[in-house]
Amino acid sequence: MDMQNTIGYPARDAEVVELVDVVKTYPDGAGVRALDGVSVAFGRGTFSAVMGPSGSGKSTLLHCAAGLDRPDSGRVMLAGREIGTLREPALTKERRRRVGFVFQSYNLLDALSVWHNVLLPQRLAGVRPDQRWAREVIARVGLKGRENDRPGQLSGGQKQRVALARALAARPEVIFADEPTGALDLASGREVLGLLREVVDSLGTAVVMVTHDPAAAAWADRVVFLADGRMVDELADPTAEKVAERMMAVSAR
Numbered sequence: 001m002d003m004q005n006t007i008g009y010p011a012r013d014a015e016v017v018e019l020v021d022v023v024k025t026y027p028d029g030a031g032v033r034a035l036d037g038v039s040v041a042f043g044r045g046t047f048s049a050v051m052g053p054s055g056s057g058k059s060t061l062l063h064c065a066a067g068l069d070r071p072d073s074g075r076v077m078l079a080g081r082e083i084g085t086l087r088e089p090a091l092t093k094e095r096r097r098r099v100g101f102v103f104q105s106y107n108l109l110d111a112l113s114v115w116h117n118v119l120l121p122q123r124l125a126g127v128r129p130d131q132r133w134a135r136e137v138i139a140r141v142g143l144k145g146r147e148n149d150r151p152g153q154l155s156g157g158q159k160q161r162v163a164l165a166r167a168l169a170a171r172p173e174v175i176f177a178d179e180p181t182g183a184l185d186l187a188s189g190r191e192v193l194g195l196l197r198e199v200v201d202s203l204g205t206a207v208v209m210v211t212h213d214p215a216a217a218a219w220a221d222r223v224v225f226l227a228d229g230r231m232v233d234e235l236a237d238p239t240a241e242k243v244a245e246r247m248m249a250v251s252a253r
């Protein structure tokens with residue numbers, strides 16, 4: 001694949017995350033392979049959903065892809081660089097530079113304002129935050145004017161939008177989202193999914209999202225299905241109906 005366009009930036013369809021034959025077991029996991037030889041790539045500017053029955057390895061895949069966890073074997077490439085074998089602190093540096101996270105439980109600090117939550121990862125990394133960009137991402141997620149609020153004053157959907165602004169503040173190449181709508185009502189969930197879609201389309205950030213919800217997966221460009229630590233199926237241009245059908249087939253295996 002042509003990895004560069006004519007002006008030297010990585011092409012939009014270049015892979016930003018690539019796993020090759022990744023195996024992961026947990027020390028206390030009774031020898032179960034949480035990932036059993038997974039090869040999958042996620043392109044720049046694409047929105048992917050990861051689905052599969054409970055225990056199929058979705059979170060483990062996300063953790064290995066994001067450099068939060070190390071595979072036993074196989075390779076994990078982030079923006080073309082092997083991170084599976086990278087040692088600290090180089091790994092943390094790569095992750096902070098290139099990766100954003102959104103979790104089901106928001107992971108905001110209640111003692112800090114929206115503004116300080118958004119800037120916190122960069123402050124912890126010792127990077128001077130780009131405050132203009134932080135203001136812009138807060139506006140993009142629809143929270144302009146709420147900068148001084150504490151998370152406790154916000155709804156679940158608003159909290160998740162703060163988490164998204166925080167993920168975007170460092171201009172990551174990829175955002176990993178682990179059930180970002182799992183704790184939200186339907187309308188707030190849709191808003192967050194719409195924002196993730198917009199981030200992909202307007203900023204070219206890749207989004208890799210674990211979800212159990214076929215309607216959420218339908219916002220993605222592609223769905224990959226895991227079962228027993230293996231990638232068993234994938235679906236391009238998903239609809240909620242097609243995703244639900246495939247999930248039934250995967251669960252019946």
Ligand SMILES: Nc1ncnc2c1ncn2[C@@H]1O[C@H](COP(=O)(O)OP(=O)(O)OP(=O)(O)O)[C@@H](O)[C@H]1O
Pocket residue numbers: 026027028029032033034052053054055056057058059060061
């Ligand atoms: N820290 C751990 N220690 C031991 N085993 C683990 C650990 N984390 C996950 N596992 C095991 O690895 C396998 C994959 O788990 P993982 O959490 O990745 O699946 P999942 O698809 O994300 O599940 P869920 O949908 O329930 O969140 C399961 O068998 C699980 O029990």
